[in-house]
Amino acid sequence: MNKDKLKGDLDQVKGxxxxxxxxxxxxxxxxTEGKWDKAxxxxxxxxxxxxxxxx
Structure with missing residues (x-):
């Protein structure tokens, strides 16, 4: 798992x-901010x- 995947997962959880x-x-x-973070x-x-x- 690279850094982009990990950051993407974290952004989705935060969102x-x-x-x-x-x-x-x-x-x-x-x-709305949460939906944007998930996207x-x-x-x-x-x-x-x-x-x-x-x-």
């Missing part, structure tokens, strides 16, 4: 927590997978 917190507190801004994490994880295949 999920932030999204759930936003739902719990009825804060749409935080919920960013999925993208970074994909980059890591491509790097693994190229190595």
């Amino acid at each position: 999920e927590a932030k999204e759930q917190w936003g739902k719990l507190t009825d804060d749409k801004s935080t919920e 960013k994490g999925k993208l970074r994880e994909g980059v890591g997978e491509v790097k693994d295949k190229l190595d």
